[in-house]
Amino acid sequence: MAMPFAIDFLDNGRVLEWEATPDGAVPTEREEYTPRFYVAARSPEDDIDLTALQTQYERHPDVVTTEVVTRRLGFRRDDERVLAVDVNHIDRVTTLARQAYQLREYPVGDLACFNVDFSREFRYCLENDIDPTPANELSTLQLSVPVTETSGDTYGELTVAGETWTGPPEDILTAVQTAIETQDPDILVRSTSEIIPTLYKMATTTGVDGFTLSRWPEVDYQQLASESTYASYGQVGHSPARYNMPGRAIIDKSNTFFYGETNLDGVLDLVSRSKKPVQELAWASIGNVLTTIQIGEAHDRGVLVPWNSWRHEFFKPMGTFHDADRGGFIFAPEVGVHEDVHELDFSSLYPNIICTRNVSPDVIRCECHRDRDDVPVLGYSVCDERGYLVDVLQPIIDARDEIKAAIRREQQRDDPDEDRLEELEGRSGALKWILVACFGYQGFSNAKFGRIECHEAINAYAREILLAAKQRLESGGWRVVHGIVDSIWVTPDPDIDDDDREDLEALATEITETVEIRLEHEAHYDWVAFVPQRESDAGALTKYFGKVAGADDFKVRGIEVRQRSTPPFIEKVQRDCLEQFDATRSPDTVIDSLQDAVTRLHAGTVPIEDLVERNRVSKPLEGYTQNTQNVAALKRARNQDLAVHPGQDIEYVVVDDKKTSRERVALTHEEIETYDASYYETQLIRAVESVLSPLGWDRTEIRRELAEVRMTELTAFADRE
Incomplete structure (x- = not known):
């Protein structure tokens, strides 16, 4: 079976499948491909005359054929009659589906379209049962430009495969064309989306003949989407224009999550699971990839995918609303420095809750077991029939466990294979992000498959599990100093004799067997400091730092050294302060490090x-x-x-x-x-406050201490004079 890594759609309806072989990419041209969408009644009670709708569609010049077939319109619905519409080109699917609402004469809301808004290459693979995982290793070529070159219509500097070229446009174009012809890459990795159209504009303007990046002589490149701005979970994002290059997959480093967070191995692992080819996988979001995996499961079960989801929330009493509208359980951290701390984590807690408790949109609050109270506190029933979401996530959970085990084995070797480790870590990281997103996706209003009751049930189970773990650990002689959702930090209870304290590993094993989700010993720390909230004595839930026992390493969360906006100088000083804090546990040595950094700032010696x-x-x-x-x-x-x-x-x-x-x-x-030394001094003091605040110090006290140090130094200098 062919395994094309890239699929191109030409204007005349032809399709090119590109397969990676040891001798280079080989195209296969397909003359006829007719993508399909479906039209049906939104609910079984709606009376829709599919025959009349079919007759109207058959008159449309872009419709190749139609037929009435039976499909499931949801996981909770049986086979129903639907109208299948085959289209002459993939770009016409959405337009023709929209016309379903214009051609009919039915009340608004009675009609629904399915299998409409799929990405192009994914649709092709799904409908033709194609696995786009490349059978051979893919070659890559990187092109990047500095930010100063992005404003014009021509480049005076361009980096090709790590080598920077400067000069007139003809020289830049020659360097790119030579690299393309010499390396013939399967993947073009670009720093910005506009590199491709800009290079072609340069070739046209300067009259350079024969310049091309494409593997198909008839088409230079295609624009798939224009740039846009969007908002997601309160964050504003920018989506650059997307382009397609026949015969080559394109990865835009300014518009890729998985390639940026993992590597090409992580991308390819998800390609094999989602059936979404490399180029589309690279620009896809976590939710988009999770959706395609779910669509694949739906396809295997004969379930169609709604264009616009319309799942209503089940009726529930007001008291249940109150109980359900809660997140994971949190034990407020005890501000301060704690010695001999152990961190325990539930392995992939939310995905494992889904799989061990069978939490899935198609089985939650089922009619067949409506008298049961399976979900704690909320009283929701969960059907005994295995939910589709379990079949989606269990293979991913198992695969990540196997990959993590392989990573540990490789790390324990005398001479670990770094390339192998990089591959495994990329794959593990990619799967981690899918598992992280699967829970929140259930409560996402635009999710193709999701249900708010699943989101609520998962939280309810998680709260019960963390409370059960806390109680058992405390009864075993351990004191909980912090806990949040799936992690719990404990230290030996000083009121319990060492001989009476139960072994932590044995307790973790017991809890694992009780809750059916593995509780892992994540780390042992010589000490952990929990940071208070700014302008408050309460503990910040996600701000802490600690010294890993038996290692020259710190675990740091939430403070400046972990924030992407922090300048390298501030980050380095804060790390120095952490080391001083670990070595002496004395604020004085931390202040000394701060004073040295401030002196360098004002002396103008910081790069x-x-x-x-x-x-x-x-x-x-x-x-x-x-x-x-x-x-x-x-x-x-x-x-x-x-x-x-x-x-x-x-x-x-x-x-x-x-x-x-x-x-x-x-x-x-x-x-x-x-630079403004006073501004950066303020930033330094803020960073040092994060380190010393567990000891009760704030910015006012730090500034006062700095002033005293300076006065002492001036006095000593005056005495010497």
């Missing part, structure tokens, strides 16, 4: 590149009402004709924070001669 801040732009320049540093940076970018869209990052150095104009900052590509 400019170590002071770069990177922040995400959340809205267009005109959308801001405050003169923030981001606004100043955006003004500078606009002044230099650099396009920075909402959802993208902007990098700058603060040069004068007292100003409100664009002179407040300088962009990283500019010649920067100075």
